[in-house]
Amino acid sequence: MSTPTPGQTVGPFFHDALPYPGDSELVPPGRADAVRLHGRVLDGAGTPVPDALVELWQADADGHVPREPGSLRRDGFTFTGWGRSATDDAGHWSFATVAPGSVSGGAPFFALTVFARGLPNRLFTRAYLPGPALGGDPLLGSLPADRRSTLVATADRQGFAFDVRLQGEGETVFLTYPRH
Amino acid sequence: MTDDQLATQAEISAEIATIAGTLGRGASETQPRLDYPPYRSSVLRHPTKDLHQVDPEGIELWAPAFGHRDVGALESDLTVQGRGEPIGERMVVTGRVLDGDGRPVRRQLVEIWQANAGGRYIHQRDQHPAALDPHFTGMGRCLTDDDGTYRFTTIKPGPYPWKNHRNAWRPAHIHFSLFGTEFTQRLVTQMYFPSDPLFDLDPIVQTVVDPRSRERLVAAYDHDLSQHEWSTGYRWDIVLTGTHRTPTEDETEDDA
Ligand SMILES: [Fe+3]
Numbered sequence: 001m002s003t004p005t006p007g008q009t010v011g012p013f014f015h016d017a018l019p020y021p022g023d024s025e026l027v028p029p030g031r032a033d034a035v036r037l038h039g040r041v042l043d044g045a046g047t048p049v050p051d052a053l054v055e056l057w058q059a060d061a062d063g064h065v066p067r068e069p070g071s072l073r074r075d076g077f078t079f080t081g082w083g084r085s086a087t088d089d090a091g092h093w094s095f096a097t098v099a100p101g102s103v104s105g106g107a108p109f110f111a112l113t114v115f116a117r118g119l120p121n122r123l124f125t126r127a128y129l130p131g132p133a134l135g136g137d138p139l140l141g142s143l144p145a146d147r148r149s150t151l152v153a154t155a156d157r158q159g160f161a162f163d164v165r166l167q168g169e170g171e172t173v174f175l176t177y178p179r180h
Numbered sequence: 181m182t183d184d185q186l187a188t189q190a191e192i193s194a195e196i197a198t199i200a201g202t203l204g205r206g207a208s209e210t211q212p213r214l215d216y217p218p219y220r221s222s223v224l225r226h227p228t229k230d231l232h233q234v235d236p237e238g239i240e241l242w243a244p245a246f247g248h249r250d251v252g253a254l255e256s257d258l259t260v261q262g263r264g265e266p267i268g269e270r271m272v273v274t275g276r277v278l279d280g281d282g283r284p285v286r287r288q289l290v291e292i293w294q295a296n297a298g299g300r301y302i303h304q305r306d307q308h309p310a311a312l313d314p315h316f317t318g319m320g321r322c323l324t325d326d327d328g329t330y331r332f333t334t335i336k337p338g339p340y341p342w343k344n345h346r347n348a349w350r351p352a353h354i355h356f357s358l359f360g361t362e363f364t365q366r367l368v369t370q371m372y373f374p375s376d377p378l379f380d381l382d383p384i385v386q387t388v389v390d391p392r393s394r395e396r397l398v399a400a401y402d403h404d405l406s407q408h409e410w411s412t413g414y415r416w417d418i419v420l421t422g423t424h425r426t427p428t429e430d431e432t433e434d435d436a
Contacts, residue, residue: 069247103238118221179422
């Protein structure tokens with residue numbers, strides 16, 4: 001067992017390096033089955049965070065885990081399942097993607113990583129699709145009701161909305177995994 | 181806040197020392213504290229509730245794949261992206277990306293970004309009065325090889341001022357972004373240089389409260405990597421957290 005290297009904040013100067021053209025478009029936004037997954041990153045005062053970065057990793061619509069390269073140079077056809085979206089001045093991030101299917105029978109969710117200036121290490125969370133499948137989910141079942149709702153996206157006209165609250169009222173449940 | 185209202189270095193250093201005293205004797209912390217008030221912008225941006233431990237499932241047991249269609253061969257050399265030579269100390273930075281069991285992380289994406297030799301980023305929000313270098317963007321990417329090795333040619337970055345407190349300076353560093361073989365291993369961190377006098381003064385380095393863990397952020401000068409009449413060399417290995425997926429037969433074969 002090796003000891004992991006510590007994380008450090010992404011800092012304020014990542015915008016020229018990490019974002020890239022098409023980063024947040026897992027599918028072309030005009031495609032018939034495209035949905036939007038979007039939201040804000042908010043701090044403990046409820047103020048939008050304009051220098052955050054959200055990464056998305058998800059199964060395809062059939063619940064298959066993508067194994068294809070091509071996320072950095074998208075061809076418009078291959079679904080790679082991964083993307084990133086820097087927040088804008090209003091703290092807003094947005095992806096064009098498809099709704100993930102269930103992987104091995106579990107409740108479908110988007111896996112998200114959150115980075116920001118002022119955040120000493122990345123945070124992991126899940127944005128579950130709203131729906132009846134959530135009843136049997138072990139993670140959601142292990143949380144008190146008021147916290148559970150922070151992990152469930154809300155359906156809107158174009159897809160799903162999901163705000164990330166770093167701190168305070170409605171603070172998002174952030175995850176850690178064994179062996180961290 | 182005007183610059184006059186900022187805390188002094190002495191005040192920040194006293195806060196750093198107080199927090200260092202809270203690390204129990206013999207205790208170890210591998211990761212930074214999220215709640216670290218000397219790093220002022222963390223005050224409203226850290227979760228106050230404990231991280232919730234969960235067994236990774238489904239998509240979390242896998243990582244995105246990147247390949248040579250994503251990353252061009254020249255992207256690992258930050259000194260050839262302009263039309264001329266960038267100013268500063270040319271150096272090679274190389275090392276291995278390993279998982280929590282010491283296995284190489286193969287053919288995976290590594291991204292870096294950094295200030296130029298004068299401590300200036302090309303980023304629009306960096307407005308401190310140091311020269312931009314027209315031949316240096318400070319951004320690079322590569323894929324690890326079959327041994328988990330990454331390698332960049334770049335320029336040694338300078339320290340730079342920031343407004344956390346009065347007369348605050350960041351030790352010279354390179355930002356690194358890493359992926360493992362699972363979602364749970366995602367890491368963004370910073371690599372530092374040996375014996376930097378700014379370490380003890382810098383609240384971002386000090387978010388990692390355990391001194392043994394801080395050492396893991398510091399590269400080693402490696403004279404065998406330095407090249408005659410050309411560049412100096414630094415070595416820095418990166419260890420990601422442990423994996424959870426049972427390797428498939430394919431992957432086991434891969435590892436043999
Ligand atoms: Fe920096």
